[in-house]
Amino acid sequence: MISVDSKSDDNESLRFFCLGGGNEVGRSCHIIEFKGKTVMFDAGVHPGFSGLNALPFYDEYDLSKVDILLISHFHLDHAASLPYVMQHTNFKGRVFMTHPTKAIFRWILGDFVRITSIGEGVSATVYNDDDLADAFDRIETIDYHSTLEIDGIKFTAYHAGHVLGAAMFFVEIGGLKVLFTGDYSRVKDRHLYSAEVPPEKPDVLICESTFGIATFENREEAENRLTRLVHGAVSNGGRVLLPTFALGRAQELMLVLDEYWSENPDLENIEIYFCSALARKCMTVYKTYVNMMNEEIRRRFKTENMNPFNFKYIKTLRSLESFEDFGPCVVIASPGMLQNGTSRELLERWAPDPRNALIITGYSVEGTMAKTILTEPLEIPSSNNPDIMIPRRLSVDEISFAAHVDYEQNSQFIDLVSPKNIILVHGEINPMGRLKSALLSKYAKFRKTKREVKVFTPRNCDDLRIQFQGMRVAKALGN
Amino acid sequence: MSSTIFYRFKSQNKNSKIAFDGTGLTVFDLKKEIININKMAPATDFNLSLSNPDTDEEYKDDNQVIPRSSFVIARRYPSSRVGKGNASRYIAGKPRVSKTGRGNLAWDNHNK
Ligand SMILES: [Zn+2]
Numbered sequence: 001m002i003s004v005d006s007k008s009d010d011n012e013s014l015r016f017f018c019l020g021g022g023n024e025v026g027r028s029c030h031i032i033e034f035k036g037k038t039v040m041f042d043a044g045v046h047p048g049f050s051g052l053n054a055l056p057f058y059d060e061y062d063l064s065k066v067d068i069l070l071i072s073h074f075h076l077d078h079a080a081s082l083p084y085v086m087q088h089t090n091f092k093g094r095v096f097m098t099h100p101t102k103a104i105f106r107w108i109l110g111d112f113v114r115i116t117s118i119g120e121g122v123s124a125t126v127y128n129d130d131d132l133a134d135a136f137d138r139i140e141t142i143d144y145h146s147t148l149e150i151d152g153i154k155f156t157a158y159h160a161g162h163v164l165g166a167a168m169f170f171v172e173i174g175g176l177k178v179l180f181t182g183d184y185s186r187v188k189d190r191h192l193y194s195a196e197v198p199p200e201k202p203d204v205l206i207c208e209s210t211f212g213i214a215t216f217e218n219r220e221e222a223e224n225r226l227t228r229l230v231h232g233a234v235s236n237g238g239r240v241l242l243p244t245f246a247l248g249r250a251q252e253l254m255l256v257l258d259e260y261w262s263e264n265p266d267l268e269n270i271e272i273y274f275c276s277a278l279a280r281k282c283m284t285v286y287k288t289y290v291n292m293m294n295e296e297i298r299r300r301f302k303t304e305n306m307n308p309f310n311f312k313y314i315k316t317l318r319s320l321e322s323f324e325d326f327g328p329c330v331v332i333a334s335p336g337m338l339q340n341g342t343s344r345e346l347l348e349r350w351a352p353d354p355r356n357a358l359i360i361t362g363y364s365v366e367g368t369m370a371k372t373i374l375t376e377p378l379e380i381p382s383s384n385n386p387d388i389m390i391p392r393r394l395s396v397d398e399i400s401f402a403a404h405v406d407y408e409q410n411s412q413f414i415d416l417v418s419p420k421n422i423i424l425v426h427g428e429i430n431p432m433g434r435l436k437s438a439l440l441s442k443y444a445k446f447r448k449t450k451r452e453v454k455v456f457t458p459r460n461c462d463d464l465r466i467q468f469q470g471m472r473v474a475k476a477l478g479n
Numbered sequence: 480m481s482s483t484i485f486y487r488f489k490s491q492n493k494n495s496k497i498a499f500d501g502t503g504l505t506v507f508d509l510k511k512e513i514i515n516i517n518k519m520a521p522a523t524d525f526n527l528s529l530s531n532p533d534t535d536e537e538y539k540d541d542n543q544v545i546p547r548s549s550f551v552i553a554r555r556y557p558s559s560r561v562g563k564g565n566a567s568r569y570i571a572g573k574p575r576v577s578k579t580g581r582g583n584l585a586w587d588n589h590n591k
Pocket residue numbers: 073075078162183
């Protein structure tokens with residue numbers, strides 16, 4: 001019923017074109033075309049590259065064709081090139097994201113413009129504050145579980161877990177159904193919902209593959225290991241650095257640490273800092289959107305009249321200028337991958353002392369310091385002057401709190417969604433390849449039957465076409 | 480800095496320019512400038528091509544001189560393999576002087 005043909009230009013073939021995030025993590029941007037309609041998912045930047053080269057390969061696609069652009073969540077690798085697309089290209093489409101994503105987007109990208117302007121205006125060639133403001137005004141919002149229909153394109157947003165505001169998009173064009181997961185997680189954590197399985201089955205699933213076939217340590221073990229490590233280091237007179245993106249995992253880690261501190265009076269005099277220019281603004285947004293978080297958070301908010309984001313033990317700092325670095329402490333600082341800025345500055349300052357500890361809690365992209373330091377090099381280059389090497393004696397640990405899916409969670413979700421075509425994105429080439437093999441062998445029993453499952457792993461700018469010959473049938477079923 | 484060459488990345492809706500002294504720039508130097516100005520280094524994952532907007536013809540010879548006041552279209556596209564992008568050549572400063580056949584490139588090392 002379904003055949004794949006790389007040359008077919010038939011009206012009933014779905015074209016998938018990846019401008020970024022194909023066989024890589026970073027600069028997500030995927031395009032689907034069907035029956036003359038074009039939908040784009042995400043417009044990110046790559047944290048491992050700089051300037052114009054951090055963008056998806058926009059030169060390879062005529063962006064004026066895009067009808068609708070859906071942004072899955074506020075992370076830079078999914079949203080940060082949106083002002084570029086809206087202001088500096090021929091894009092004429094409409095842009096949608098959820099309310100919390102839009103609220104946070106503004107602050108995050110303002111910060112992005114500011115950080116990337118340091119050092120001779122890198123962002124000047126990408127976009128500036130005015131571009132951001134103009135773009136922001138034209139972004140439209142969509143509620144979870146509401147369906148919009150624009151010019152024959154129907155789309156619905158579902159909870160994706162991952163971070164506040166993150167959405168999966170279920171898109172329907174001319175009877176063809178496509179689900180884009182964005183980044184998603186299936187574990188209910190301290191503040192978010194886990195990703196939902198949409199009520200309808202898509203023909204095509206565009207799915208993240210960040211962790212490939214890896215298995216996560218269970219959440220309780222990860223928390224225990226984290227708190228033990230932190231407790232050990234500070235009792236020993238050490239400083240603990242937790243680099244995270246300012247929003248998302250940072251709030252989850254703060255919920256964990258604040259609770260742990262309240263249970264361990266001996267830690268009372270040890271300060272925990274959340275050092276981020278965005279900190280205060282972010283906390284406001286988190287407090288505002290408590291109603292979009294999971295039942296537990298909302299229950300505490302309602303019945304105990306307590307906003308869990310009013311932390312007892314965590315102090316926020318706008319910048320390192322107001323930080324008095326006198327003794328053992330814990331600092332949560334961005335960026336999460338230690339490319340530059342606050343977390344990098346602290347790393348360089350604390351790296352020589354073996355009492356200090358660095359704990360990486362998120363996913364580290366190829367080409368960033370976070371990825372490099374996991375190999376425990378004896379020295380690291382200074383970010384201001386790469387010729388200067390700094391000895392690295394602080395301990396380095398990785399404890400994943402990444403709000404993504406591991407193999408078990410991903411393959412279970414895929415089973416529930418049961419698509420016949422799976423397009424893997426948002427994964428480095430090896431983990432993605434292993435996930436593909438694992439899925440293919442899992443579904444090997446359906447080969448050459450009606451339930452055959454195809455798995456695609458397109459690279460950036462590969463032209464993928466999937467032919468649907470039974471579209472009328474699918475339409476009838478859909479209605 | 481009396482001379483200019485105008486360029487536009489294919490996806491962009493505005494032109495940019497490069498200022499320099501002299502009557503023209505080689506394709507090599509122009510690419511190097513575009514990569515620098517747009518902070519695209521390190522650049523191991525992409526190719527950069529320049530072409531003539533009127534004829535659509537790509538400037539393939541790094542030593543060809545683009546006269547001042549010209550307008551060129553730039554295009555960034557993925558290299559076949561990470562680490563194999565041609566753009567890194569322009570940062571390293573090694574122009575390709577002649578193409579004597581596939582897989583047999585002569586390099587000019589005078590910039591080293
Ligand atoms: Zn994300």
